[in-house]
Amino acid sequence: MGKNKKTTIRDIARETGYSKTSISFAFNNPSRISKEACIKIKNKAKEMNYFPDPLARSLSLHKHFSIGFLLPQNVESTLNNPYILKVLEGICSICQKKHFTLTIIPSHKQSNIEAVKTAPVDGIITMGMDINEEIIKIFKLRKIPMVAIDGNPSQNIPCITTEDEKASYDIMKEVLKKGHKRILIVSLKKDTFSVYSKSNVTVPVLRRRGYEKALEEFNLKIDESGIKTIESDCTFEDGKLIASNFIKENLPYSAIVAMSDIVVIGILYELRKKNIEVPKKVSVVGFDNIRESMLISPRLTTVDQPALTKGERAAELMFEYLENPLVKEEKKFIPVQYKIIIRESLGNADF
Amino acid sequence: MGKNKKTTIRDIARETGYSKTSISFAFNNPSRISKEACIKIKNKAKEMNYFPDPLARSLSLHKHFSIGFLLPQNVESTLNNPYILKVLEGICSICQKKHFTLTIIPSHKQSNIEAVKTAPVDGIITMGMDINEEIIKIFKLRKIPMVAIDGNPSQNIPCITTEDEKASYDIMKEVLKKGHKRILIVSLKKDTFSVYSKSNVTVPVLRRRGYEKALEEFNLKIDESGIKTIESDCTFEDGKLIASNFIKENLPYSAIVAMSDIVVIGILYELRKKNIEVPKKVSVVGFDNIRESMLISPRLTTVDQPALTKGERAAELMFEYLENPLVKEEKKFIPVQYKIIIRESLGNADF
């Protein structure tokens, strides 16, 4: 005891007189040995506090019993975003059901390739469009399945996705129907939710396209006639910052349309602090429908994304691949329903 | 390629003519071989898309390069609690820095023992007092370190803890100073944040003690003279439920004191929905100071717990043990500062 080494299968074999094979069977396949042997072994194991080493077991079995979640950005911004956390919860609840652990893989800009190479997982769920081709290659080399959430269908990776363009079109339309003509679009940096940005199809790009399409129908265009766009980090803090600049500039827009609720929550927080009434002075809409959206005053008009469901579907798909490798080649694409949620933060434009 | 097996160290050895030893050195200890050998090997490795198998590497090294976080409750309630998520973020940010992954271990009531046995981690961070002795035993057998957040100092496990009793005393005192005499205490179930409840010292118990002490000073006592206590799950939903019962009963209390912000947020949400003014009709205070506390109207009076810091400290302590096994025996106890946050949700009792 104490500092010595932990008990191994060999110790139990020695002590019981059975072979390592039998010990192993006692734990994994009791029907292969006699009842008597099994009982003796189990007893001795209990007595000696033996249980199979997970690492060795994994090596033999070629299984880690864990699925990975590759963070789309650094920890600070991802784990601060209620939307992502909700997705994580969905994944984790399926893992719980399957008795798997969930391995969070923080992604450094420089080293996420390394992280993906070494992560002790049976499969990886990524988030965001436009996954680095090199990362995809590693998955293939490691022969582990991969599922993308909010992925880009064209990358040939099974994915669970919201129709971002259409949803953005819809919510912008709501804003325009209220008569708004001077609009500040709070965009996300182009590589937000991109494990590694290279192509041009990312979530922010799609959402922007949706906005543009709706604007067009009203003869409006970004960067012209009072429609401006700025980029923000996907954080509460950046939302506050944007709002305070907005205030300094004397509220040059009648509506703010943002690509992420957490940013909007920051904006609303700051506006309220400065006693700028919403939607009287300015209307605000978001995207995601996180819990905070219905807590804040006024409650937020936004696009509901079923984050929990997304996580669950992704994990379920992953387990399908894990449990039935034959399915693997099938490239699935699972769309998930969004919903426009109209609440008080959107009002009529004040002509 | 394709369906065949992945490239191993032996393939590279065969192709380059060097031994497996040299291949390994090229990756882990280049100074042990000639520059020329190293280059040749690296090139061939790149050409053949070789990288060391993480599992095999772990087995040899006896390291997983991952630390575990044992969820104190099922996924649904833990990953829904912003306080716990903030702790998780703290842990994860340290893992990111150390290039480790973070393995979330969902805990089923029946099988968390099993989960702890098999989790592929180098150390485990738990949350909550009163950790099951059997679980502690497994850590010892696995020879992996353990750090408890909100742990019970008497259990002889290094822990990061808020002075729950004192903090609860302080906040209750604030409520009493405002003249409240009819108070509803929304307690957490006794085993909340307990991996496995057995002893009597759990977070809810300590908080209750703090409340009682403050009440005593005002000659008040739980279950007497208008002070009642009810238990809730640590969820937003249960908060809503409590509030709606409270409303049905015609607001028999002038103040609600709850042990968890997320519950309070549910309560406030429901009160607002029913147009019960806070703090005019009833005052409300919480515990944790999650972000939602300052978003909701009215903003919440509560106890600030530095959740992020807790997670960071716990992880840092863990890495200290991992990097310097000699420190291991030292039983550290790191207290973390709380702070009473006074906001609008607490008002004077209406005499």
Added chain:
DNA sequence: CTGAAAGCGCTTACAG
């Protein structure tokens, strides 16, 4: 029902 042996893919003390 039971066991000897090969294998999982690495790392590393040791010898040369």
Added chain:
DNA sequence: CTGAAAGCGCTTACAG
């Protein structure tokens, strides 16, 4: 600078 060999602690096809 280099390599043969043992070892990490399991699992399992195969033979008896």
